[in-house]
Amino acid sequence: MDRNRWLLPLLLMLFVGLGYAVLSIPEPVEGLPKMLVDNMELGGVSNPVTAVLLNFRGYDTLLEMGVLLVALLGVWSLGGMPDYHESSPGLVLDIMSRQLVPVLIIVAGYLLWVGADAPGGAFQAGALLGAAGVLLLLCGWRIGNKCSGLPLRILIVLGLGMFVMAGTGLLLIEGEFLQYPPPVASELILIIEAAATLSIGTTLAAMFLGSRPGEADK
Amino acid sequence: MSYVYLYALLGVGLFVLGLNALIVHAHLMRKILAVNVMSTGVFLVLVALSSRNEGILPDPVPHAMVITGIVVSVSATALALILMLKLNRATGKNELPDRSRD
Secondary structure (H helix, E strand, O other), rough: HHHHHHHHHHHHHHHHHHHHHHOOOOOOOEEEHHHHOOOOOHOOOOHHHHHHHHHHHHHHHHHHHHHHHEEEHHHOOOOOOOOOOOOOHHHHHHHHHOOOHHHHHHHHHHHHHHOOOOOOHHHHHHHHHHHHHHHHOOOOOOOOOOOOOHHHHHHHHHHHHHHHHHHHHHHHHHHHOOOOOHHHHHHHHHHHHHHHHHHHHHHHHHHHHOOOOOOOOO | HHHHHHHHHHHHHHHHHHHHHHHHHHEHHHHHHHHHHHHHHHHHHHHHHHHHOOOOOHHHHHHHHHHHHHHHHHHHHHHHHHHHHHHHHHOOOOOOOOOOOO
């Protein structure tokens, strides 16, 4: 117990210090929100969060897709979990998943579309798709061997690939990486978001599976 | 405006509680959960502080950072869980070896 004697006072000091830092931030926020409101018509979408995510700070989202890809590669490179024994789903779960998955896919599409001017967007839609995939995996559904090779990998790198391709194309045309020309900004954002949604959903579901699809059968 | 700071202080409290659990518990599952609680505290601070200004809309930049952060923390948790299962397979224990205690 002697080792833990200093822990509580140190943590309390940390709480007081962090709390003081949070409380002492100056009240009126200057600059950034106003700059954003002034430039909204250049962004192509009217939802400020989507504009920040996909346009003004597109680099962040691009690298974040990279983080997802690297995490999935890490999970896959650690090898499978051979004794991942599964129990058969009950009748209720089996029937309910068949009803729920189409609804989840439709809601994901709606969230993706509505993200342009209301709360929603690629990450929320991708999380819903991932949830649908997890539900299917829990019910014992597995990807067929025909689709578990190249098609699955294409789907997983689609988000990052579309982002990089759009950025490089704009670098050649506009002279600046990921600088969308305002007339086509909303279309470009929608295409990138759709690709990112598919990738996020597939990646989350594949991470839940834990091992590379098709490998565990060998 | 004070409720914004209430939420922010709540976030700081969650962060410190998670840090406490991360230090105190040896079981790796508890450590992973503790890191998740810490990140939730950080998200709460970010979201709370983004709506400090009266009159104008909340600052969307921290909101965007939180959205990306949630997805990153989910993927990091998945990687950590796989590492924990691998460690369990290799050593039979759910804890990291502690040399100083042996």
